[in-house]
Amino acid sequence: MPRAQIKDEKKYQKLRDKGESKEKAARIANASAGQGEKKVGRRxxxxxxxxxxxxxxxxxxxxxxxxxGRSSMNKSELVKALRDH
Structure with a gap:
């Protein structure tokens, strides 16, 4: 189900599947929907x-x-936790 604040749901899901945080995926999906993917990518x-x-x-x-629980996490767990936050 599309979310009102996400302008390009497919782009958002692809970025989340790649491991990007919710905030970053939404920011990129919304920017590329409004300005075009190539312009955003160059920036x-x-x-x-x-x-x-x-x-x-x-x-x-x-x-x-x-x-x-950060003190008991290894590097990859920390990266995942930071991206999920």
Missing amino acids: GGKSPSYDDWTKDDLLKRAREIGIE
Whole structure:
């Protein structure tokens, strides 16, 4: 069922399936629906993927946003938790 705040549901689902966070997937889906996929893709982001972060940096970010159980998580679990948040 389409959500009112998501302008391109198919794009949103593809991004979520790739592992993007709900917020990021919605932002990209809505931007590409309004401006066109090529324009949005060229603009891009400057922040590296969580996969490129060190475990210490991931732990720090998880602490900042209040992810429970972060101290016992390995790097891939931290990345998933951050993306799901």
